Amino acid sequence: MTTKKAAAPGGATPRDRLLDAAGELFYREGVGVPTDALCKAAGVSKRSMYQLFDSKDAVFAAALERGEPALTAWLLPPPEEERGPRERLLYVFERLEEAAREPDYLGCPYVAAQVELKEPSHVASVVAARAKRRLVDFFRTEAGRAGAADPGLLARQLAVVYDGAGTRAGIGAEDLRGLAVTMAATLLDAAGVPDDGPPR
Amino acid sequence: MTTKKAAAPGGATPRDRLLDAAGELFYREGVGVPTDALCKAAGVSKRSMYQLFDSKDAVFAAALERGEPALTAWLLPPPEEERGPRERLLYVFERLEEAAREPDYLGCPYVAAQVELKEPSHVASVVAARAKRRLVDFFRTEAGRAGAADPGLLARQLAVVYDGAGTRAGIGAEDLRGLAVTMAATLLDAAGVPDDGPPR
DNA sequence: GGACATGGAAACCGATCGGTTTCCACCGGG
DNA sequence: CCCGGTGGAAACCGATCGGTTTCCATGTCC
Incomplete structure:
Protein backbone atom coordinates (compact mmCIF):
# COMPACT_ATOMS: atom_id res chain seq x y z
CA MET A 1 0.00 0.00 0.00
CA THR A 2 1.28 3.44 -0.68
CA THR A 3 1.85 5.00 2.70
CA LYS A 4 -0.30 8.07 3.23
CA LYS A 5 2.70 10.20 4.15
CA ALA A 6 3.20 11.53 7.64
CA ALA A 7 5.14 14.59 8.75
CA ALA A 8 8.66 14.05 7.48
CA PRO A 9 11.52 15.36 9.64
CA GLY A 10 12.39 18.19 7.23
CA GLY A 11 8.89 19.62 7.64
CA ALA A 12 5.59 18.46 6.21
CA THR A 13 5.11 16.58 2.96
CA PRO A 14 7.04 17.90 -0.06
CA ARG A 15 3.80 19.35 -1.35
CA ASP A 16 3.32 21.37 1.81
CA ARG A 17 6.89 22.55 1.92
CA LEU A 18 6.67 23.55 -1.72
CA LEU A 19 3.46 25.51 -1.33
CA ASP A 20 4.68 27.25 1.79
CA ALA A 21 7.89 28.31 0.13
CA ALA A 22 6.01 29.29 -2.99
CA GLY A 23 3.60 31.51 -1.09
CA GLU A 24 6.45 33.26 0.62
CA LEU A 25 8.72 33.57 -2.40
CA PHE A 26 6.06 34.67 -4.86
CA TYR A 27 5.00 37.31 -2.38
CA ARG A 28 8.51 38.54 -1.71
CA GLU A 29 9.98 38.35 -5.18
CA GLY A 30 7.03 38.30 -7.51
CA VAL A 31 5.93 35.90 -10.19
CA GLY A 32 9.40 35.98 -11.70
CA VAL A 33 11.05 33.68 -9.15
CA PRO A 34 12.95 30.94 -10.94
CA THR A 35 11.70 27.43 -10.29
CA ASP A 36 15.17 26.49 -9.14
CA ALA A 37 15.06 29.08 -6.39
CA LEU A 38 11.61 27.91 -5.43
CA CYS A 39 12.62 24.28 -5.15
CA LYS A 40 15.81 25.11 -3.34
CA ALA A 41 13.90 27.17 -0.76
CA ALA A 42 11.37 24.38 -0.35
CA GLY A 43 13.99 21.63 -0.16
CA VAL A 44 12.20 19.89 -2.98
CA SER A 45 13.49 18.69 -6.29
CA LYS A 46 12.12 20.01 -9.54
CA ARG A 47 11.27 16.44 -10.29
CA SER A 48 8.84 16.34 -7.37
CA MET A 49 7.50 19.77 -8.15
CA TYR A 50 6.62 18.86 -11.71
CA GLN A 51 5.00 15.60 -10.80
CA LEU A 52 2.88 17.40 -8.24
CA PHE A 53 1.96 20.31 -10.51
CA ASP A 54 1.75 20.91 -14.20
CA SER A 55 3.58 24.20 -14.31
CA LYS A 56 5.01 27.00 -12.25
CA ASP A 57 1.76 28.86 -12.74
CA ALA A 58 -0.16 25.97 -11.22
CA VAL A 59 2.13 26.06 -8.21
CA PHE A 60 1.52 29.76 -7.91
CA ALA A 61 -2.24 29.33 -8.01
CA ALA A 62 -2.18 26.46 -5.54
CA ALA A 63 0.02 28.45 -3.17
CA LEU A 64 -2.37 31.40 -3.27
CA GLU A 65 -5.31 29.11 -2.67
CA ARG A 66 -3.69 27.26 0.15
CA GLY A 67 -2.75 30.45 1.95
CA GLU A 68 -6.25 31.82 1.96
CA PRO A 69 -7.82 29.99 4.92
CA ALA A 70 -5.04 31.07 7.24
CA LEU A 71 -5.12 34.65 6.04
CA THR A 72 -8.89 34.78 6.31
CA ALA A 73 -8.87 33.29 9.78
CA TRP A 74 -6.44 35.94 10.86
CA LEU A 75 -8.05 38.84 9.03
CA MET B 1 27.42 69.84 -37.08
CA THR B 2 25.24 67.15 -35.67
CA THR B 3 21.79 68.01 -36.82
CA LYS B 4 19.44 68.52 -33.88
CA LYS B 5 16.97 66.03 -35.29
CA ALA B 6 13.54 67.03 -36.51
CA ALA B 7 10.38 64.96 -36.70
CA ALA B 8 11.30 61.97 -38.82
CA PRO B 9 8.66 60.54 -41.15
CA GLY B 10 8.11 57.38 -39.06
CA GLY B 11 7.14 59.53 -36.09
CA ALA B 12 9.29 61.61 -33.76
CA THR B 13 12.93 60.94 -32.92
CA PRO B 14 13.86 57.33 -32.11
CA ARG B 15 14.07 58.29 -28.48
CA ASP B 16 10.50 59.55 -28.49
CA ARG B 17 9.18 56.53 -30.33
CA LEU B 18 11.00 54.26 -27.95
CA LEU B 19 9.69 55.94 -24.82
CA ASP B 20 6.16 56.06 -26.16
CA ALA B 21 6.17 52.39 -27.02
CA ALA B 22 7.84 51.59 -23.71
CA GLY B 23 5.22 53.44 -21.71
CA GLU B 24 2.47 51.61 -23.52
CA LEU B 25 4.06 48.15 -23.47
CA PHE B 26 5.28 48.24 -19.90
CA TYR B 27 1.79 49.25 -18.87
CA ARG B 28 0.06 46.59 -20.90
CA GLU B 29 2.43 43.69 -20.41
CA GLY B 30 4.39 44.54 -17.33
CA VAL B 31 8.08 44.84 -16.66
CA GLY B 32 8.67 41.50 -18.31
CA VAL B 33 8.39 42.70 -21.90
CA PRO B 34 11.38 41.51 -23.89
CA THR B 35 13.57 44.24 -25.26
CA ASP B 36 13.06 42.80 -28.72
CA ALA B 37 9.31 43.32 -28.49
CA LEU B 38 9.89 46.82 -27.21
CA CYS B 39 12.18 47.78 -30.04
CA LYS B 40 9.97 46.17 -32.64
CA ALA B 41 6.95 48.10 -31.38
CA ALA B 42 8.92 51.31 -31.37
CA GLY B 43 10.47 50.73 -34.79
CA VAL B 44 13.86 51.16 -33.22
CA SER B 45 16.85 48.88 -33.23
CA LYS B 46 18.31 47.50 -30.04
CA ARG B 47 21.46 49.20 -31.13
CA SER B 48 19.80 52.60 -30.83
CA MET B 49 18.04 51.68 -27.65
CA TYR B 50 21.24 50.71 -25.90
CA GLN B 51 23.13 53.75 -27.00
CA LEU B 52 20.32 55.94 -25.74
CA PHE B 53 19.91 54.12 -22.43
CA ASP B 54 22.06 51.96 -20.22
CA SER B 55 19.56 49.20 -19.62
CA LYS B 56 15.98 48.13 -20.00
CA ASP B 57 15.33 49.41 -16.50
CA ALA B 58 16.57 52.83 -17.48
CA VAL B 59 14.18 52.83 -20.43
CA PHE B 60 11.39 51.87 -18.07
CA ALA B 61 12.19 54.68 -15.67
CA ALA B 62 12.53 57.23 -18.46
CA ALA B 63 9.22 56.15 -19.97
CA LEU B 64 7.45 56.55 -16.64
CA GLU B 65 9.01 59.93 -16.14
CA ARG B 66 8.21 61.13 -19.60
CA GLY B 67 4.57 60.13 -19.32
CA GLU B 68 3.97 62.03 -16.13
CA PRO B 69 3.41 65.58 -17.42
CA ALA B 70 0.73 64.44 -19.82
CA LEU B 71 -1.00 62.29 -17.24
CA THR B 72 -0.86 65.09 -14.69
CA ALA B 73 -2.20 67.63 -17.14
CA TRP B 74 -5.11 65.37 -17.84
CA LEU B 75 -5.75 64.28 -14.26
C1' DG C 1 30.54 63.88 -54.85
C1' DG C 2 32.81 62.34 -50.77
C1' DA C 3 33.32 62.16 -45.67
C1' DC C 4 30.77 61.33 -41.76
C1' DA C 5 27.23 60.65 -38.42
C1' DT C 6 22.71 58.38 -37.72
C1' DG C 7 20.06 54.43 -37.17
C1' DG C 8 17.63 50.03 -38.62
C1' DA C 9 18.22 44.81 -39.47
C1' DA C 10 19.98 41.04 -37.77
C1' DA C 11 23.51 37.94 -36.27
C1' DC C 12 25.57 36.87 -32.24
C1' DC C 13 26.85 35.77 -27.08
C1' DG C 14 26.52 34.21 -22.49
C1' DA C 15 23.28 33.59 -18.97
C1' DT C 16 19.09 32.03 -17.38
C1' DC C 17 14.69 29.84 -17.31
C1' DG C 18 10.89 26.36 -17.56
C1' DG C 19 10.62 21.80 -17.88
C1' DT C 20 12.46 16.74 -18.48
C1' DT C 21 15.30 13.02 -17.47
C1' DT C 22 18.62 10.10 -15.25
C1' DC C 23 20.49 8.29 -11.24
C1' DC C 24 20.60 6.96 -6.68
C1' DA C 25 19.55 6.94 -1.64
C1' DC C 26 16.12 5.79 1.37
C1' DC C 27 11.92 3.90 2.95
C1' DG C 28 8.16 0.46 4.62
C1' DG C 29 5.94 -4.15 3.57
C1' DG C 30 6.36 -9.06 2.16
C1' DC D 1 16.48 -9.64 2.43
C1' DC D 2 14.58 -8.08 -1.43
C1' DC D 3 11.29 -5.00 -3.86
C1' DG D 4 8.63 -1.11 -5.42
C1' DG D 5 7.55 3.46 -4.62
C1' DT D 6 9.08 8.02 -3.11
C1' DG D 7 11.82 11.88 -3.64
C1' DG D 8 16.27 14.64 -3.73
C1' DA D 9 20.55 15.97 -6.62
C1' DA D 10 21.89 17.24 -10.71
C1' DA D 11 22.69 16.88 -15.59
C1' DC D 12 20.41 18.11 -19.44
C1' DC D 13 17.54 20.53 -23.34
C1' DG D 14 15.51 24.00 -26.09
C1' DA D 15 13.89 28.51 -25.83
C1' DT D 16 14.36 33.08 -24.52
C1' DC D 17 16.35 37.19 -22.73
C1' DG D 18 19.44 41.25 -21.96
C1' DG D 19 22.96 43.21 -24.17
C1' DT D 20 26.79 43.71 -27.96
C1' DT D 21 28.43 43.79 -32.47
C1' DT D 22 28.62 43.90 -37.44
C1' DC D 23 26.88 45.54 -41.58
C1' DC D 24 24.61 48.53 -44.54
C1' DA D 25 21.25 51.99 -46.11
C1' DT D 26 20.43 56.38 -45.54
C1' DG D 27 20.80 60.92 -44.86
C1' DT D 28 23.30 65.88 -44.37
C1' DC D 29 27.17 69.08 -44.55
C1' DC D 30 31.34 70.71 -47.04
Missing part, protein backbone atom coordinates in the same frame (compact mmCIF):
# COMPACT_ATOMS: atom_id res chain seq x y z
CA LEU A 76 -11.69 38.24 9.87
CA PRO A 77 -13.09 38.44 13.38
CA PRO A 78 -13.69 35.07 15.01
CA PRO A 79 -17.34 34.20 14.46
CA GLU A 80 -18.03 33.08 18.00
CA GLU A 81 -17.19 36.50 19.29
CA GLU A 82 -19.80 38.68 20.98
CA ARG A 83 -18.77 41.71 18.94
CA GLY A 84 -21.30 43.86 17.11
CA PRO A 85 -21.24 44.10 13.27
CA ARG A 86 -19.66 47.54 13.25
CA GLU A 87 -16.75 46.42 15.35
CA ARG A 88 -16.51 43.28 13.27
CA LEU A 89 -16.04 45.40 10.17
CA LEU A 90 -13.50 47.66 11.80
CA TYR A 91 -11.67 44.60 13.08
CA VAL A 92 -10.54 43.82 9.55
CA PHE A 93 -8.94 47.21 9.15
CA GLU A 94 -7.19 46.90 12.46
CA ARG A 95 -5.70 43.65 11.24
CA LEU A 96 -4.67 45.33 8.00
CA GLU A 97 -2.90 48.11 9.85
CA GLU A 98 -1.22 45.59 12.07
CA ALA A 99 0.07 43.69 9.06
CA ALA A 100 1.18 46.87 7.35
CA ARG A 101 3.24 47.79 10.39
CA GLU A 102 5.56 44.94 9.51
CA PRO A 103 8.50 46.67 7.80
CA ASP A 104 8.61 44.18 4.95
CA TYR A 105 4.91 44.23 4.27
CA LEU A 106 4.31 44.20 0.54
CA GLY A 107 0.57 44.65 0.26
CA CYS A 108 -2.22 42.18 -0.33
CA PRO A 109 -0.81 39.12 -2.09
CA TYR A 110 -3.95 38.72 -4.19
CA VAL A 111 -3.75 42.26 -5.47
CA ALA A 112 -0.07 41.79 -6.19
CA ALA A 113 -0.76 38.59 -8.10
CA GLN A 114 -3.42 40.15 -10.26
CA VAL A 115 -1.40 43.29 -10.90
CA GLU A 116 1.68 41.32 -11.85
CA LEU A 117 -0.09 38.81 -14.04
CA LYS A 118 -2.41 41.32 -15.71
CA GLU A 119 -4.12 38.44 -17.48
CA PRO A 120 -7.42 37.92 -15.58
CA SER A 121 -7.83 34.45 -17.05
CA HIS A 122 -4.59 33.25 -15.53
CA VAL A 123 -5.14 30.40 -13.06
CA ALA A 124 -3.65 32.36 -10.21
CA SER A 125 -5.61 35.48 -11.13
CA VAL A 126 -8.83 33.52 -10.87
CA VAL A 127 -7.90 32.24 -7.43
CA ALA A 128 -6.94 35.73 -6.33
CA ALA A 129 -10.13 37.26 -7.66
CA ARG A 130 -12.19 34.70 -5.80
CA ALA A 131 -10.36 35.45 -2.58
CA LYS A 132 -11.00 39.16 -2.96
CA ARG A 133 -14.64 38.54 -3.73
CA ARG A 134 -14.99 36.62 -0.51
CA LEU A 135 -13.74 39.58 1.45
CA VAL A 136 -16.25 41.87 -0.24
CA ASP A 137 -18.95 39.34 0.55
CA PHE A 138 -17.99 39.46 4.19
CA PHE A 139 -18.13 43.24 4.08
CA ARG A 140 -21.56 43.13 2.48
CA THR A 141 -23.20 40.72 4.87
CA GLU A 142 -21.79 42.50 7.89
CA ALA A 143 -22.82 45.84 6.43
CA GLY A 144 -26.33 44.45 6.10
CA ARG A 145 -26.35 43.22 9.67
CA ALA A 146 -24.97 46.56 10.75
CA GLY A 147 -27.92 48.39 9.24
CA ALA A 148 -26.10 50.19 6.44
CA ALA A 149 -28.35 52.14 4.11
CA ASP A 150 -26.82 50.39 1.08
CA PRO A 151 -24.78 47.36 2.20
CA GLY A 152 -23.55 46.61 -1.31
CA LEU A 153 -22.24 50.13 -1.78
CA LEU A 154 -20.63 50.23 1.64
CA ALA A 155 -18.95 46.89 0.97
CA ARG A 156 -17.46 48.21 -2.27
CA GLN A 157 -16.24 51.32 -0.49
CA LEU A 158 -14.62 49.29 2.25
CA ALA A 159 -12.95 47.14 -0.36
CA VAL A 160 -11.49 50.23 -1.96
CA VAL A 161 -10.15 51.38 1.38
CA TYR A 162 -8.76 47.94 2.11
CA ASP A 163 -6.95 47.63 -1.20
CA GLY A 164 -5.90 51.25 -1.34
CA ALA A 165 -4.47 51.25 2.15
CA GLY A 166 -2.85 47.87 1.68
CA THR A 167 -1.31 48.82 -1.63
CA ARG A 168 0.00 52.16 -0.48
CA ALA A 169 1.47 50.63 2.64
CA GLY A 170 2.94 47.86 0.54
CA ILE A 171 4.80 50.21 -1.77
CA GLY A 172 6.04 52.23 1.17
CA ALA A 173 4.01 55.31 0.35
CA GLU A 174 2.10 55.32 3.60
CA ASP A 175 2.44 53.94 7.09
CA LEU A 176 -1.23 53.86 7.91
CA ARG A 177 -1.20 54.66 11.63
CA GLY A 178 -4.93 54.57 12.15
CA LEU A 179 -5.62 55.73 8.62
CA ALA A 180 -7.49 52.68 7.38
CA VAL A 181 -9.60 52.33 10.51
CA THR A 182 -10.44 56.02 10.48
CA MET A 183 -11.50 55.93 6.86
CA ALA A 184 -13.61 52.83 7.39
CA ALA A 185 -15.28 54.39 10.40
CA THR A 186 -16.03 57.55 8.44
CA LEU A 187 -17.64 55.53 5.69
CA LEU A 188 -19.63 53.48 8.20
CA ASP A 189 -20.90 56.67 9.77
CA ALA A 190 -21.88 58.10 6.41
CA ALA A 191 -23.70 54.87 5.56
CA GLY A 192 -25.77 55.17 8.69
CA VAL A 193 -24.16 52.35 10.61
CA PRO A 194 -24.77 53.03 14.31
CA ASP A 195 -22.41 52.23 17.15
CA ASP A 196 -22.74 48.69 18.37
CA GLY A 197 -24.90 48.28 21.44
CA PRO A 198 -23.11 47.24 24.65
CA PRO A 199 -21.69 43.71 24.46
CA ARG A 200 -24.25 41.29 25.83
CA LEU B 76 -5.48 67.59 -12.48
CA PRO B 77 -7.90 70.45 -13.02
CA PRO B 78 -6.55 73.25 -15.25
CA PRO B 79 -5.15 75.91 -12.94
CA GLU B 80 -6.73 78.84 -14.73
CA GLU B 81 -10.17 77.50 -14.01
CA GLU B 82 -12.60 79.36 -11.75
CA ARG B 83 -13.46 76.19 -9.85
CA GLY B 84 -13.46 76.05 -6.06
CA PRO B 85 -11.02 73.80 -4.21
CA ARG B 86 -13.62 71.18 -3.38
CA GLU B 87 -14.57 70.76 -6.99
CA ARG B 88 -10.92 70.75 -7.95
CA LEU B 89 -10.35 67.81 -5.64
CA LEU B 90 -13.36 65.92 -6.89
CA TYR B 91 -12.26 66.63 -10.46
CA VAL B 92 -9.39 64.20 -10.04
CA PHE B 93 -11.72 61.39 -9.07
CA GLU B 94 -13.97 62.11 -12.00
CA ARG B 95 -10.96 61.75 -14.28
CA LEU B 96 -10.05 58.51 -12.54
CA GLU B 97 -13.50 57.09 -13.07
CA GLU B 98 -13.42 58.19 -16.66
CA ALA B 99 -10.12 56.41 -17.21
CA ALA B 100 -11.34 53.31 -15.43
CA ARG B 101 -14.33 53.14 -17.74
CA GLU B 102 -11.95 52.20 -20.51
CA PRO B 103 -12.34 48.42 -20.81
CA ASP B 104 -8.59 47.83 -20.95
CA TYR B 105 -7.75 50.06 -18.03
CA LEU B 106 -5.07 48.43 -15.91
CA GLY B 107 -4.80 50.77 -12.96
CA CYS B 108 -2.31 53.48 -12.12
CA PRO B 109 0.94 52.81 -13.98
CA TYR B 110 3.03 54.05 -11.07
CA VAL B 111 1.36 51.70 -8.64
CA ALA B 112 1.78 48.86 -11.11
CA ALA B 113 5.46 49.66 -11.52
CA GLN B 114 6.14 49.69 -7.81
CA VAL B 115 4.11 46.56 -7.17
CA GLU B 116 5.83 44.66 -9.95
CA LEU B 117 9.34 45.77 -9.11
CA LYS B 118 8.94 45.43 -5.36
CA GLU B 119 12.39 46.89 -4.95
CA PRO B 120 11.85 50.51 -3.82
CA SER B 121 15.37 51.47 -4.78
CA HIS B 122 14.82 50.51 -8.40
CA VAL B 123 15.23 53.50 -10.72
CA ALA B 124 11.70 53.19 -12.00
CA SER B 125 10.31 52.75 -8.49
CA VAL B 126 11.89 56.02 -7.49
CA VAL B 127 10.33 57.82 -10.43
CA ALA B 128 6.96 56.26 -9.66
CA ALA B 129 7.15 57.14 -5.99
CA ARG B 130 7.92 60.74 -6.86
CA ALA B 131 4.95 60.91 -9.19
CA LYS B 132 2.64 59.56 -6.52
CA ARG B 133 4.01 62.00 -3.98
CA ARG B 134 3.21 64.86 -6.29
CA LEU B 135 -0.41 63.80 -6.42
CA VAL B 136 -0.61 63.66 -2.64
CA ASP B 137 0.97 67.11 -2.56
CA PHE B 138 -1.75 68.38 -4.83
CA PHE B 139 -4.35 66.83 -2.57
CA ARG B 140 -2.81 68.43 0.49
CA THR B 141 -2.53 71.95 -0.83
CA GLU B 142 -6.06 71.87 -2.21
CA ALA B 143 -7.32 70.36 1.02
CA GLY B 144 -5.72 73.27 2.82
CA ARG B 145 -7.29 75.79 0.50
CA ALA B 146 -10.60 74.00 0.92
CA GLY B 147 -10.52 74.47 4.65
CA ALA B 148 -10.10 70.86 5.70
CA ALA B 149 -9.62 70.34 9.40
CA ASP B 150 -6.43 68.33 8.79
CA PRO B 151 -5.25 68.78 5.18
CA GLY B 152 -2.44 66.27 5.54
CA LEU B 153 -4.77 63.59 6.81
CA LEU B 154 -7.38 64.29 4.16
CA ALA B 155 -4.73 64.13 1.46
CA ARG B 156 -3.59 60.71 2.66
CA GLN B 157 -7.17 59.51 2.72
CA LEU B 158 -7.81 60.73 -0.80
CA ALA B 159 -4.64 59.01 -1.95
CA VAL B 160 -5.91 55.76 -0.49
CA VAL B 161 -9.19 56.16 -2.32
CA TYR B 162 -7.39 57.03 -5.52
CA ASP B 163 -5.07 54.05 -5.42
CA GLY B 164 -7.67 51.67 -4.08
CA ALA B 165 -10.25 52.58 -6.68
CA GLY B 166 -7.69 52.62 -9.48
CA THR B 167 -6.25 49.28 -8.47
CA ARG B 168 -9.59 47.55 -8.04
CA ALA B 169 -10.81 48.88 -11.35
CA GLY B 170 -7.54 47.86 -12.93
CA ILE B 171 -7.83 44.24 -11.84
CA GLY B 172 -11.44 44.12 -12.95
CA ALA B 173 -12.87 43.80 -9.46
CA GLU B 174 -14.88 46.98 -9.64
CA ASP B 175 -16.35 49.24 -12.26
CA LEU B 176 -16.46 52.37 -10.15
CA ARG B 177 -19.60 54.06 -11.45
CA GLY B 178 -19.50 57.04 -9.14
CA LEU B 179 -17.80 55.10 -6.39
CA ALA B 180 -14.57 57.04 -6.22
CA VAL B 181 -16.24 60.43 -6.41
CA THR B 182 -18.77 59.43 -3.76
CA MET B 183 -16.08 58.23 -1.41
CA ALA B 184 -14.01 61.35 -1.92
CA ALA B 185 -17.02 63.55 -1.28
CA THR B 186 -17.85 61.64 1.89
CA LEU B 187 -14.32 62.12 3.16
CA LEU B 188 -14.36 65.81 2.23
CA ASP B 189 -17.59 66.24 4.16
CA ALA B 190 -16.19 64.45 7.19
CA ALA B 191 -13.09 66.65 7.03
CA GLY B 192 -15.25 69.75 7.20
CA VAL B 193 -14.72 70.89 3.62
CA PRO B 194 -17.68 73.07 2.70
CA ASP B 195 -19.35 73.30 -0.67
CA ASP B 196 -17.62 75.74 -2.98
CA GLY B 197 -19.20 79.15 -3.13
CA PRO B 198 -20.87 80.13 -6.42
CA PRO B 199 -18.37 80.56 -9.27
CA ARG B 200 -17.26 84.16 -9.33
